[in-house]
Amino acid sequence: MSMVFKSRVPLTLNRALLNSARFSQKRSFSSSFKLLNAANTTPKPKKSLIKTVSKWLVGSFLFATIGGTGYVTYSLWREANPAPQQPQSPAFPNGSPRKTLVILGSGWGSITLLKHLDTSKYNVIVVSPRNYFLYTPLLPSAPVGTVELKSIVEPVRAVARRTKGEVRYYQGEAIDVDVENKTVKVKSSDHVDEPLIEDLKYDYLVVGVGAQPNTFGTPGVYEHASFLKEISDAQEIRGKIMNSVAKAAILPPNDPERQKLLNFIVVGGGPTGVEFAAELKDYIDQDLSKWMPQISKEIKVILVEATPNILGSFEPSLIQYAKDLFKRERIHLKLKTAVKGVDDDYVTTKCGDDVEKIPYGVLVWATGNAPREVSKKLMEKLDEQDSRRGLLINEKLQLLGGNDSIFAVGDCTFHPGLFPTAQVAHQESLYLGEVFNKLYKIDQLKWEASQTKDTSSKQKLESRAQVLAAKIGNFKYNHMGALAYIGSEKAVADLAIGESKYSMSGSFTFLFWKYAYLSMCLSFRNKVLVAMDWIKVSILGRNSSV
Numbered sequence: 001m002s003m004v005f006k007s008r009v010p011l012t013l014n015r016a017l018l019n020s021a022r023f024s025q026k027r028s029f030s031s032s033f034k035l036l037n038a039a040n041t042t043p044k045p046k047k048s049l050i051k052t053v054s055k056w057l058v059g060s061f062l063f064a065t066i067g068g069t070g071y072v073t074y075s076l077w078r079e080a081n082p083a084p085q086q087p088q089s090p091a092f093p094n095g096s097p098r099k100t101l102v103i104l105g106s107g108w109g110s111i112t113l114l115k116h117l118d119t120s121k122y123n124v125i126v127v128s129p130r131n132y133f134l135y136t137p138l139l140p141s142a143p144v145g146t147v148e149l150k151s152i153v154e155p156v157r158a159v160a161r162r163t164k165g166e167v168r169y170y171q172g173e174a175i176d177v178d179v180e181n182k183t184v185k186v187k188s189s190d191h192v193d194e195p196l197i198e199d200l201k202y203d204y205l206v207v208g209v210g211a212q213p214n215t216f217g218t219p220g221v222y223e224h225a226s227f228l229k230e231i232s233d234a235q236e237i238r239g240k241i242m243n244s245v246a247k248a249a250i251l252p253p254n255d256p257e258r259q260k261l262l263n264f265i266v267v268g269g270g271p272t273g274v275e276f277a278a279e280l281k282d283y284i285d286q287d288l289s290k291w292m293p294q295i296s297k298e299i300k301v302i303l304v305e306a307t308p309n310i311l312g313s314f315e316p317s318l319i320q321y322a323k324d325l326f327k328r329e330r331i332h333l334k335l336k337t338a339v340k341g342v343d344d345d346y347v348t349t350k351c352g353d354d355v356e357k358i359p360y361g362v363l364v365w366a367t368g369n370a371p372r373e374v375s376k377k378l379m380e381k382l383d384e385q386d387s388r389r390g391l392l393i394n395e396k397l398q399l400l401g402g403n404d405s406i407f408a409v410g411d412c413t414f415h416p417g418l419f420p421t422a423q424v425a426h427q428e429s430l431y432l433g434e435v436f437n438k439l440y441k442i443d444q445l446k447w448e449a450s451q452t453k454d455t456s457s458k459q460k461l462e463s464r465a466q467v468l469a470a471k472i473g474n475f476k477y478n479h480m481g482a483l484a485y486i487g488s489e490k491a492v493a494d495l496a497i498g499e500s501k502y503s504m505s506g507s508f509t510f511l512f513w514k515y516a517y518l519s520m521c522l523s524f525r526n527k528v529l530v531a532m533d534w535i536k537v538s539i540l541g542r543n544s545s546v
Helices: 002-040 049-080 108-116 136-141 156-161 231-249 256-261 271-291 293-298 316-328 373-381 422-451 455-470 507-519 524-540
Strands: 100-104 123-128 132-134 153-155 167-178 183-188 197-201 204-207 211-213 263-267 300-304 331-334 338-342 346-351 354-359 362-365 369-371 406-408 481-487 490-497 500-506
Touching: 049 524, 100 108, 108 123, 108 156, 108 204, 108 422, 123 156, 132 156, 136 271, 153 156, 156 167, 167 197, 167 373, 204 373, 204 422, 231 256, 231 293, 231 362, 256 263, 256 354, 263 271, 263 354, 271 293, 271 300, 271 331, 271 481, 316 331, 316 481, 316 490, 316 500, 369 373, 422 455, 481 507, 490 507, 500 507, 507 524
Parallel strands: 100 123, 100 204, 123 167, 204 406, 263 300, 263 362, 300 331
Antiparallel strands: 132 153, 167 183, 183 197, 211 369, 338 346, 346 354, 481 490, 490 500
């Protein structure tokens, strides 16, 4: 028994040691496997923040490029492929007569109204000798080639074709209005030798014929100066600039005739005169100086203004900023200086008691507005029209003495607090668009009342018409501010946001000026063309030929 006991003790111990060794080996293998697995499953280091941001930026850029290209393409296609229009007709399907609305002019007021009017509710006729809309805020940029003329015009027929109802366009000049018989006498522009004169009947008339330059009776202005109102004016100014430079180049440096040719005078210190003087100086310094350096140094740009300041409607700090910049850029300001006469060679000015004769090669007249002939005839016919500044209108933009059927908008009008600007004309026309939509409903109710024999129903319809007429409020102008480019890629801005007013100036304001002017372009086509012109000038410069 003792031998057996002795033999089992070591055996048991051996087995225990063997199991322990196996367990230790297994445990060591398991640990090694875990370590190896842990090494293989160690998380990869995260991508750098720069790479992540770069990928996001690239993706966003591609998305914006594709989306922007698609939006531009669709917008241009939609403008070039308008929907079918409802044809004009004497009456609506219910038998009520369709009234005729005649719009005179193709400027800011008339074209904005046409664009926002529901033309399916009227037989709309547009009469204008100019068959295009001209984007006047950028007209000062055109003579020197900052923008092309084709980029700032839009055909009247293109605007009319995009409206809901058919619009008829007569290329002619309104020469008279018969208020009593509600007719407009139109002289056709298509018949030069024997102008065709036609009488157009209207139920409602909108006068938006604009204004002509005001020379204040200064002798010689019409004969020798160039204005800045139309495309032909911009073309004429460009031709005069190039011809003066070319003639001066063949004369010796000290020749008085050379200095005369290189004196460029701008009369008028409002936004138009200031912007043109700035654009002209930019062209001389940035482009002409590369090809004709000596000539460019001799050119003098002179701005003449009868009042004490340029940009008189702007904040004093902005006026001073513009004057300081003009001084640095060597644009010669002659303030408190009135032009008394113009001849072939000289502009006669008067500052206080001092009279000066300034020789000139190019003279641009950019002063105030005067009524056109058709406006003058209307003013003479109506007793309530006793202003020389333009057609007097009431708070609903109706012509005083016009039997509530004649409206007037834009530069041809005069009303306290309303200035002859594109901003005013634009807001007036938006208001008129809403007015004509309400007048259509009122006319429909009146017609239904005239057709019913039931007294109660008739009274209800007439009452509804009166209520709707009472809802036509007065026009309220909301001044958004004023902008002006002053040269060297700098601009000034007087902004009004609610009750707050803000003044801005400098290079950032110039970018805002570009954005604002671009956003106000009439069509998407104009926006694309103007933007391309700006890009082209920044890369290739302006054209230095006629």
